[in-house]
Amino acid sequence: MAEKEQTTAFEIFPKDRKKTYGLMELVKGTTSHIEKEPEDTAFCWPNLVYIELISLLIATIVLLAISLYSHAPLEELAGSDTTPNPMKAPWYFLGLQELLVFFDPWLAGVVLPTFIIIGLVVIPFIDINPKGSGYYSFSERKFAVTTFAFGLALWWILIVVGVWLRGLDWQWYWPWDDWREHKPPSAVTLIDLELLLQNILGIGEQVSRIATYLLCAGYYAIGFTIPFILFRKFYKQLGFVRYNLVMFLFLSMMGVPLKIFLRLMMNIKYVMVTPWFKI
Amino acid sequence: MKKSFLDRLSDRLTELVTESQIWKAIFRHGFPDTDVNRSLVVFTNVFLHLHPVKVRKGALKVRFAWCAGGLTFFFFLVLTFTGLFLMFYYVPDTRRAYNDIKDLQTVIFFGNLTRDMHRWAAHAMVFFVWLHMMRVFLTGSYKPPREFNWVVGVLLLVMTLVLSWTGYLLPWDQLALWAITVGSKMAEATPLIGVAGPFAKELGITPSNDIRFMLLGGTIVGQSALLRFYVIHCIALPLVAAIFMTIHFWRIRKDGFSGPL
Numbered sequence: 422m423a424e425k426e427q428t429t430a431f432e433i434f435p436k437d438r439k440k441t442y443g444l445m446e447l448v449k450g451t452t453s454h455i456e457k458e459p460e461d462t463a464f465c466w467p468n469l470v471y472i473e474l475i476s477l478l479i480a481t482i483v484l485l486a487i488s489l490y491s492h493a494p495l496e497e498l499a500g501s502d503t504t505p506n507p508m509k510a511p512w513y514f515l516g517l518q519e520l521l522v523f524f525d526p527w528l529a530g531v532v533l534p535t536f537i538i539i540g541l542v543v544i545p546f547i548d549i550n551p552k553g554s555g556y557y558s559f560s561e562r563k564f565a566v567t568t569f570a571f572g573l574a575l576w577w578i579l580i581v582v583g584v585w586l587r588g589l590d591w592q593w594y595w596p597w598d599d600w601r602e603h604k605p606p607s608a609v610t611l612i613d614l615e616l617l618l619q620n621i622l623g624i625g626e627q628v629s630r631i632a633t634y635l636l637c638a639g640y641y642a643i644g645f646t647i648p649f650i651l652f653r654k655f656y657k658q659l660g661f662v663r664y665n666l667v668m669f670l671f672l673s674m675m676g677v678p679l680k681i682f683l684r685l686m687m688n689i690k691y692v693m694v695t696p697w698f699k700i
Numbered sequence: 701m702k703k704s705f706l707d708r709l710s711d712r713l714t715e716l717v718t719e720s721q722i723w724k725a726i727f728r729h730g731f732p733d734t735d736v737n738r739s740l741v742v743f744t745n746v747f748l749h750l751h752p753v754k755v756r757k758g759a760l761k762v763r764f765a766w767c768a769g770g771l772t773f774f775f776f777l778v779l780t781f782t783g784l785f786l787m788f789y790y791v792p793d794t795r796r797a798y799n800d801i802k803d804l805q806t807v808i809f810f811g812n813l814t815r816d817m818h819r820w821a822a823h824a825m826v827f828f829v830w831l832h833m834m835r836v837f838l839t840g841s842y843k844p845p846r847e848f849n850w851v852v853g854v855l856l857l858v859m860t861l862v863l864s865w866t867g868y869l870l871p872w873d874q875l876a877l878w879a880i881t882v883g884s885k886m887a888e889a890t891p892l893i894g895v896a897g898p899f900a901k902e903l904g905i906t907p908s909n910d911i912r913f914m915l916l917g918g919t920i921v922g923q924s925a926l927l928r929f930y931v932i933h934c935i936a937l938p939l940v941a942a943i944f945m946t947i948h949f950w951r952i953r954k955d956g957f958s959g960p961l
């Protein structure tokens with residue numbers, strides 16, 4: 422019996438002296454998929470190849486249909502004498518453009534995107550929870566999934582606002598408003614936090630400026646400290662470097678909606694003014 | 701049961717084709733309807749060899765991966781193909797770029813369709829790369845040993861966005877000019893290396909030596925900017941992205957797919 426099998430193997434994969442490699446034979450037994458019998462596996466051809474082919478065909482059909490139905494825009498020849506209003510970036514960057522309402526360009530256009538990219542890159546290195554690898558699970562990784570979903574939601578909400586709710590002069594337009602008519606410039610005047618403090622507390626210019634620095638530093642300081650004290654296990658598991666990275670990125674992300682909130686609720690323009698940059 | 705005439709005919713034809721010298725010269729194996737040939741079809745074909753010969757049954761579930769990574773790659777291929785066609789007609793010269801696009805829309809056979817497909821596939825690729833990232837996150841597929849492939853993925857995400865953005869300038873219409881103007885305004889604001897950014901004055905950064913100047917090849921979005929964006933969009937980035945996709949796929953094969961057992 423064994424001899425017969427060997428001869429078939431020999432016939433199927435003839436040895437070739439000129440080659441340095443070859444498929445030797447097919448054997449029955451466990452595979453490198455640990456402790457699993459080959460019964461749990463299926464041949465790629467045709468099983469997977471079919472799925473790929475079908476999804477590729479569906480994608481082609483949908484793409485063709487959309488292209489026949491709806492055409493890529495082409496406006497007037499580029500010229501610097503007329504400026505479109507509103508001037509909108511492609512939709513996938515509108516979240517960033519929307520941030521320009523609340524932050525200076527160096528933050529909205531450069532530093533925050535850089536933080537997003539760095540944040541994404543380090544995810545596998547700061548999420549040390551071994552559970553939930555290879556399957557959907559919320560209960561086993563609540564913090565990770567919630568934080569990620571929050572960031573994603575923030576990104577997409579800003580995009581939706583930018584695409585569908587911003588009209589002339591980057592003003593807020595509801596779908597039922599007349600989008601051809603300019604809105605009166607908003608009546609509220611924005612005020613820096615340091616001025617607000619001066620007015621409310623009656624303190625001097627220098628003192629209130631330092632107070633805003635302390636407030637901003639305090640936001641991070643308190644944010645770093647609270648979990649450090651209340652969730653010792655969280656800190657111990659992550660260790661010093663990871664913990665600080667996680668908290669810095671987390672607090673920076675939360676700072677974005679916080680500043681938006683301060684702007685919308687209290688008309689604050691900058692929370693912190695330095696001779697070099699403003700936040 | 702005895703085989704019907706048609707079955708016997710198709711068997712005979714299959715045999716005729718797959719036993720011929722030409723077929724064997726190209727494929728080196730028989731029709732893939734036996735286990736051996738199904739292994740060989742994947743094993744001996746450079747494209748199919750991206751797959752393992754056998755996959756776990758769980759990995760076949762569309763519910764798990766949504767085909768999102770595969771479709772991202774497919775849209776990349778569509779973009780390469782339609783982009784090649786567009787390149788035959790498009791010249792990155794500010795005096796004629798816009799008219800070349802108009803020609804594509806109006807006089808060139810299938811020009812408009814190709815342009816539309818290029819545009820929609822670009823949107824689709826951006827959307828699907830997000831979807832794919834979301835899937836990979838939600839299934840925790842970036843956990844060891846796949847950490848680095850996630851990093852490669854993030855680089856691919858950035859490249860996809862930059863590819864889309866550089867393509868935006870090429871039609872040289874109002875939309876293009878002003879979208880890139882907004883973008884380059886942001887570059888100008890980069891801390892340390894942008895003329896309008898924090899600490900620029902202290903470092904002696906001027907409009908003609910900052911990051912925006914490097915990006916645009918000048919101080920305005922003009923001919924040098926168009927040429928730069930064209931070269932980056934059509935040659936540099938597709939090449940780099942293809943290399944990174946190769947690494948991405950290679951690592952999926954080496955680490956194994958994370959799907960359910």
Ligand code: HEM
Pocket residue numbers: 765767768769770771772773776829832833836841842846849850851852853854855856857860945948952956957958959
């Ligand atoms: C041009 C962009 C990309 C292409 C063409 C691509 C393609 C693919 C393909 C075909 C797969 C196989 C499984 C599947 O279809 O889901 C895959 C898996 C994977 N991708 Fe991507 N991808 C891209 C971007 C990304 C991004 C942005 C990330 C994450 C930030 C990422 C991380 C991963 C990881 C970690 C896996 C392994 C998943 C597993 O084993 O379950 N990729 N990619």
